Amino acid sequence: MKIDKLSFVDRAAAQLRNEIVHGRLLPAERLTEIVLSERLGTGRGTVRAALSILESEDLIVRQPYSGWSVRDVSEKELWETYTLRGALEGLAARLVAAAVDETIEAGITAAFERLQSAQSGKDGAERVDADLNFHRTIVNLAGHASLTRQYFGLSNKVEWLYRWSETHWPSRIDLTSWHRPIVEAILARDPFAAERAVQVHGEASLADDLRDFSELRRQSA
Amino acid sequence: MKIDKLSFVDRAAAQLRNEIVHGRLLPAERLTEIVLSERLGTGRGTVRAALSILESEDLIVRQPYSGWSVRDVSEKELWETYTLRGALEGLAARLVAAAVDETIEAGITAAFERLQSAQSGKDGAERVDADLNFHRTIVNLAGHASLTRQYFGLSNKVEWLYRWSETHWPSRIDLTSWHRPIVEAILARDPFAAERAVQVHGEASLADDLRDFSELRRQSA
């Protein structure tokens, strides 16, 4: 019988990824292999391999012979992440809209309904989860393995930035109205409109986050 | 003084990447760490880290406790790679077209002129290089670090598939006419048209490669 438990490396990577994305490891925070090795109870080589994975996901940065650190947050980082997401998710939306069937319809509808519930509820964390889930759902329904793979890393960055901004400046955007155009375009089987809706959504999200961020900058300055 | 020579890991990764992209390591070929370790004259841990990098670039595949192998070529692989390239390069073209200045104009023009020279020349390898260079130039001019990074890995896959098809079925497409619409849209500072031109080009390239590939399949069957 084949056992498919995760390797130590994958588990270490998952834990560190989680800590970064949820802000328990702060932006620009220094990461030393031996310290992490002791904290995670695993060898340094293992930690090193895990850090290498997170580097390939662009969550951390390495300076040779000097050290690793969590990426820093900046306006440019926000802009790059959101524009990139627009491009990948735009492709996904186009593909999904061109291949709507029962499965896709059910998946999109369920994700959108979850958004609506979260919108009326008071749970801030669930709002964030539902939002991220909606976008990931679209990508996963596109039937494009490489895209799903690429998007995985990017969506972690999005989640990281999203939670960061949410922690410091909780947003009150209307999840339902912000996402409805995407749902409608997909269900209308209009690839071009779906791609466009995703891009518009991305630009609006970016503007929203950028406003929060510069406000935050102003306060701490 | 700071020495910035590449680490053993990076050098090993570069060499293996090169061998895969140029087809010296065949699609689906099995890679064993100890063998590579002896061939590259470096430790197994180093090779392992290099393989891990190549895996994150989607050039090779790992099966836990079983081994590594070069990715296999398939219609789906071709479709995914080219559609993904279209999305990323589309974003790049849009950004470039929206920010045309002397530098961009010079860069695009130079890349296009190289294409034209290669077109009239007889050197098949130079045709491929010039083509790949043109696309990479657009992305590099977009001023988008994350995009450049993501595109790096993807462009290696494109190069790999391109050379694979070129080896087995040299193409005689007209490089100049295939790329001129992109150049014109960018120089006309029309972001929308530039993105569209890139997508159209991508679809045509895909169709071209797919035709070669199925022909190859037919022959070996």
Next chain:
DNA sequence: CGATTATCGATTGTCGACAATCGATTATTA
């Protein structure tokens, strides 16, 4: 005193040894 060089502690880079797992082959047994 200012600039260059040597030293030192801390951290990463590299390697080989040992353990865990896999897949195939052989042995066992109902």
Next chain:
DNA sequence: TAATAATCGATTGTCGACAATCGATAATCG
């Protein structure tokens, strides 16, 4: 004999030790 279990060689997974490099600080020298 066919199905199941034990064995074995090959390969990957994990770890700790040692070497290389960095940045800062102290020492040297004009």
